[in-house]
Amino acid sequence: MSPARRIAIAGAGSIGCYVGGCLALAGREVRFLLRPRLCDELTRHGLHLTDLDGTDRRLPAEALALSTDAATVLGGADLVLVTVKSGDTAAMAALLAAHCPAGTTILSLQNGVGNADILARALPGRRVLAGTVPFNVVQAGQGRFHRATGGPVLVEATGDRLTDILAVPGLPLAAAADMPAVQWGKLLLNLNNALNALCGLPLRAELADRRWRRLLAAQQREALAALAAAGIRPARIGAVRPSLLPRLLDLPDPLFRLLAGRMLRIDPEARSSMWEDLHFRRPTEVDWLQGAVVDLAGRAGLEAPVNRRVHAAVKAAEAAGRGSPGLTPDALLRGGSGP
Template sequence: MAVLGAGSIGCHLGGLLADTAEVVLIGRPGAMAAIEADGLTLTGPGEARRVTHRLTLATGAEAAAGADYVLVTVKSTDTAAAAAQLAPHLSPGTVVISFQNGLHNPALLRAALPDHPVLAGMVPYNVVRTGPAAFHQGSGGRVLLADAPDAAGFLAAAAGTGLRVAAHPDMPGVQAAKLVMNLNNAINALSDLPLREQLGRRAYRVCLARCQREALAAFRAAGIRPVQLGAVPPARMPLLLGLPDPLFRRLAGAALRIDAKARSSMWEDLQRGRPTEVDSLQGEVVALAERHGLRAPACARLVELVHQAERAGAGAARPWSGPELRAELG
């Protein structure tokens, strides 16, 4: 297996799959050099820890040649470029799996790689970099993959590892549900708080509920039905989020069973001075709403605030308190 875009999610997936498969990580030179020097350390959920050196490391897409599966874990803005880099090197029969945020990446990959099966996948939990070659899974969940014959080899390889994977018949609905959950990424990034602490404060949850209501309205207009991934149906999430803190903690205990270290990937991007995926999350809601004659003002304002934070530079963005952010969203 090859992993193109071996950042937090890519290293996590590749490191676990190395128990049963030959894995090539393709990533930035600095990141690959750190893994070469120290091995890849994966921690979480909880106190779980493993270090692996059983990896081939590379910095160019040509290293994907001969792979049975190529896992694409680049940011959505880099999907088209990733497909162009892969196209000359994929072997006949290579299956490509998109483990990316957003709604459109599998379709983009299929259009660019018409001779190869492309499957949609979804990682439900967050993974953050905790050191040059160390990555931490902050919450639990089962990775989902399109229920298709081409997924069989991947599922068989994952079965012998610590990676929990299941096939799902409705990946568009899964991706929509993941987008609804990922709308918290921007709020967490702007709060500069760990996820558990941020979600424990009602003002931040009210901001998330506003974004989710806008997303659910846009999905209804577009005929998209997010599936239920957890204990609460997507349509009821905004109501739950708006409850007072003590009642929320009692009713949504699972939502707060998050490692104290856990933060969103967008927070990590802002800390490292990298572009975020806000345009593929809140920005996607704004675009979908506009196509159906709706507005999504809370999502639109969060897009603006995250881009302002990007322009501030690595780790220099102002933190927003819950009441401040709630007032800003109107």
């Protein structure tokens, strides 16, 4: 697989547009499969990529291959990066089966732990790989996608040129030998997505507040207990071992800032993708995050009451359709519906 081969972004939202934009800026041939609203926005404004390090790059609309038609984007693709939300994986798998050539490589760059398996079951005989994107991307409007946190994209180690194709400026990348462990390690961090969606605060302000960090730590302890019971060792994502994350998050604010200042290196206005989902009245991925913890705990005969409470609160916010409910930590634990 050479860098000149065609790459398709299947479900180009925040992550897909940022990743695909970095690849296109590096000279890769990239096609974007988008929803009509975003396709119209990029057709008008082009693609504008920025990040917390001050990088500012643009691709004019005429340099982009944009379409809402799956056959146009997926037909002839050599590599497909699947970036849809977890709830859309099965539907995307059907499109891939219908339109991709038999030799296409499929790479899942999604949250959660089971999406690559869903794709593989629906695409027998195809090469399906797992990956994960650690950073947060914010849609800022008028075609601008802003990377608000850091970290390298991790992809399943393959022994071929896949990493050479994807490792381009603005997109640090590394190969991982045990992707299930990596995905569970990422899920531990992603348990904060729901808290951020429910409180409505910017990520940095939320994580600077010990009350919210202790709720995240409680969720992680439940997840770690379930993982231990299942014999799963999550990988370290970043500088801190998974087993130490809850203790670090529990620290008083001054000590947390001193010892974990890197965790607060976040764009001041960044919010989680789940906050964005509530804001735009879209289904969230809570079933694949908190829901996955509750399911794993249940199979081991354990309870996960904090994850269950957070899951229920996100579902209630989805049903209400009014964006973030702006909960306080106490209101969330009480099962309340407002600050």
